[in-house]
């Protein structure tokens with residue numbers, strides 16, 4: 001009798017733990033890939049005009065891969081930035097080094113369109129180095 005109960009409890013534990021492991025993978029923050037490329041453009045795989053779409057207050061991780069253009073910031077070696085002026089004070093201002101870096105972000109609570117720009121004078125095309133963040137309700 002006792003043994004039966006123990007086996008049932010153990011089975012229940014294994015089952016629920018298994019479910020939790022699967023769920024933990026599902027609810028992790030979304031990873032958003034962006035490239036700040038050597039031709040001084042932002043790029044997102046499979047998008048002609050790169051746009052990031054997030055829900056208001058969504059938590060995500062930006063995974064930005066940067067490649068050096070013609071010029072860079074001599075002071076700290078940053079080759080581009082990923083900057084949203086309207087959200088700078090909420091952390092949306094990342095100085096990029098060659099390679100891939102991850103940045104946790106929280107979308108603003110105000111839906112709308114936000115312009116992403118590069119603030120490092122990175123060479124030809126720098127003035128047009130922009131993309132969009134669209135925040136949906």
Ligand SMILES: [Cu+2]
Pocket residue numbers: 040069079080081118119120121122126129
């Ligand atoms: Cu740039």
